[in-house]
Amino acid sequence: MAKPSSLLDTRVIYCGDNLEQLKKLPDACVDLIYIDPPFNSNRNYEVFWGETKEKRSFDDRHESTRAYIEFMRPRCVEMSRVLKKTGSFYYHCDWHASHYVKVLLDQILGENNFQSEIIWHRALSKGLAFNGFPNNHDTILLYGGGERTVFNRPYNPYDPDNLDEKTAGKYSHRDPDGRLYQLSDLTNPNPDRPNLTYEFLGHRKVWRWTKQRMQEAYEAGIVVKPSPGSIPRMKRYLDEQEGRPIDTVWMDIPPINSQAKERLGYPTQKPLALLERIIKASSNENDIVLDAFCGCGTALVAAQNLNRQWIGIDVSPTACRVMAKRLRDVCRIREDENLWLRGKGFVVRDLPWTEKQLRTIPPFEFENWAVIALGGVPNKTQVGDMGIDGRIFPVGSEPSAKKDEQLDFMDDWYPVQVKQMDKVGRPDIDMFEAAMMRAKRKKGFFVGFDFSSDAMLEIGRFFQREHISIVALTVREILDETIALRLA
Ligand SMILES: C[S@@+](CC[C@H](N)C(=O)[O-])C[C@H]1O[C@@H](n2cnc3c(N)ncnc32)[C@H](O)[C@@H]1O
Structure with missing residues (x-):
């Protein structure tokens, strides 16, 4: 275009x-x-x-x-x-x-x-x-x-079963197939139209249409004589009208x-x-x-x-x-x-893609940014999230059951925890470990600007102790899009 x-x-x-x-x-x-x-x-x-x-x-x-x-x-x-x-x-x-x-x-x-x-x-x-x-x-x-x-101008089509009084009064005739119509005048308001003045079905009038068009419409059943001797009129069907403005x-x-x-x-x-x-x-x-x-x-x-x-x-x-x-x-x-x-x-x-800008957006936005950047789904509730800000569903994960009409992916997701802080410390890791144990997860992701050496040591110890892995990801790694390998 x-x-x-x-x-x-x-x-x-x-x-x-x-x-x-x-x-x-x-x-x-x-x-x-x-x-x-x-x-x-x-x-x-x-x-x-x-x-x-x-x-x-x-x-x-x-x-x-x-x-x-x-x-x-x-x-x-x-x-x-x-x-x-x-x-x-x-x-x-x-x-x-x-x-x-x-x-x-x-x-x-x-x-x-x-x-x-x-x-x-x-x-x-x-x-x-x-x-x-x-x-x-x-x-x-x-x-x-x-x-x-x-x-x-927009219109709403007429509903033949629910017509207002005025429209029902106007469209008061019905074809054998149920279509509603009104009969409208075919005579020309301008009396000075010699080309359109002719006899049709026994009535000499100034008509709106040419004789040929009248004849075709008559043969198609659109022009009718409502009663013997009456002036021919045209059927105007309700379902062909634009509807109510x-x-x-x-x-x-x-x-x-x-x-x-x-x-x-x-x-x-x-x-x-x-x-x-x-x-x-x-x-x-x-x-x-x-x-x-x-x-x-x-x-x-x-x-x-x-x-x-x-x-x-x-x-x-x-x-x-x-x-x-x-x-x-x-x-x-x-x-x-x-x-x-x-x-x-x-x-x-103009998305805030620089580290500097990401430090200044509200924490709530930051969490959403990080989870979405990892291809995950942010938690809807932001308070009481019990240390989990979002979930990643690995490619190919299958729902294990249907609960309350919702597909249940419970068995197959990784938790994500996000902290908009310069250095994620050991206490933050401890809390995430507890959340992962509660949720019975074997792998999870933690996002921060950087991690203290204590935090990294604890991640290693946790793996040796419980065989649960925490992947520590920095904002820089996400921005550089080098995380794909680490998510695998
Ligand atoms: C009520 S929602 C709009 C919903 C939208 N009509 C729809 O159907 O999805 C209002 C939006 O305005 C945005 N907003 C608030 N202040 C703004 C600003 N100063 N500049 C640009 N967007 C702003 C919010 O982030 C929010 O997404």
């Missing part, structure tokens, strides 16, 4: 704070922006992983709302700058701040450019409110860039539930169907879609599937790795610089 703009790169995931990344983009360069920022952006790492406790006092809430709006303001200013005049901006939020966000966007994008407040009914409530109605919808605010925006209340897209095939396990993940609707409605093929808070990359996957160009930004290296894997697995495109230069595949930019 040709590059849509020489001004910027697309099919790129940028890892970093979107404020900095957005500043690097030129003015008026993207066609569609969708964002779904976490409410507590100052704690975005927890929010990405689903820490969403709601037990705060009013003052506390007010303070965080203010902080949130002030955090979002410069970012929305940048997004408004990079949006084309014909572009659309979707801001996904909920009751926490939707009314403040509306005021913010009115100020930045212009009150006159507000287009719609979409209510996405989640179908499953997030739990009963302590006192009051359960919160059960998200709010998506849509603004235009200032000029006439792209809008491909989708309005601002979206009740037909369920949230990701525990059984959903697309589910990756992140509570903030939005359904692909939601993003597909937005992208189809407000962009055309090869247009550029930007998600500046892209999480597990739902908007990017939807954009790729719909042949749009895309740019994703997320501050979390883990999120960037998760979405890169998702694009590879779901869209079957390759993460490959050479391919990307030739207009295919995609790239991830």
Whole structure:
């Protein structure tokens, strides 16, 4: 596919704070922006992983709302700058701040450019409110860039078994095969059409169609005489109509539930169907879609599937790795610089790959980075992990049993322990040994920046004593990708 703009790169995931990344983009360069920022952006790492406790006092809430709006303001200013005049901006939020966000966007994008407040009914409530109605919808605010925006009106097909009164009244006829239709007028509103004035089935009229077309439609059973002597009319079938235009209340897209095939396990993940609707409605093929808070990359996957160009930004290296894997697995495109230069595949930019940067990311991100880099799966629970941060399932490991409908790989995994410290010491190794004994593991991996000589001696003694091996891996070895041999 040709590059849509020489001004910027697309099919790129940028890892970093979107404020900095957005500043690097030129003015008026993207066609569609969708964002779904976490409410507590100052704690975005927890929010990405689903820490969403709601037990705060009013003052506390007010303070965080203010902080949130002030955090979002410069970012929305940048997004408004990079949006084309014909572009659309979707801001996904909920009751926490939707009314403040509306005021913010009115100020930045212009009150006159507000287009719609979409209510996405989640179908499953997030739990009963302590006192009051359960919160059960998200709010998506849509603004235009200032000029006439792209809008491909979406429709919901009619369900013949569940028609509203007006439509049922209109489509009141039924063919023997069950198809519903209405009868519509075939006479021409313009009386001055000599070419279309002729006699048909005993009626001389000015018709809409030529005589030949009328005759063909009559033979096909589309033009009928409803009763002897009546004027011929045309059958308009319900199932050939576009359907009901989708309005601002979206009740037909369920949230990701525990059984959903697309589910990756992140509570903030939005359904692909939601993003597909937005992208189809407000962009055309090869247009550029930007998600500046892209999480597990739902908007990017939807954009790729719909042949749009895309740019994703997320501050979390883990999120960037998760979405890169998702694009590879779901869209079957390759993460490959050479391919990307030739207009295919995609790239991830600015991941904190240096030792220095890895020392400064939050411990939680560091653990995820290390486990994912080893090809393992990070633990979902970060507290009470009993000394194990992740698991590696060796290639070819087979599930030994099925437990509660989950495949059980219990017999075949290696624990990973990660410490973001300069020198892993003997006490850290002691704790990991205890965790491995409890979990009855024969081999495990320990990641740190370096290991003290005491720690290395203890690893040797442990092997002699218990025949359990601990592989000590340094961050440098992981970065140099020299670990493949040691993982074998
Ligand atoms: C609610 S999630 C988005 C989920 C996404 N819509 C999906 O379906 O997967 C919000 C994301 O914003 C990211 N984020 C928070 N602050 C950010 C910032 N300043 N710059 C870039 N990304 C940020 C978080 O890391 C998180 O992944």
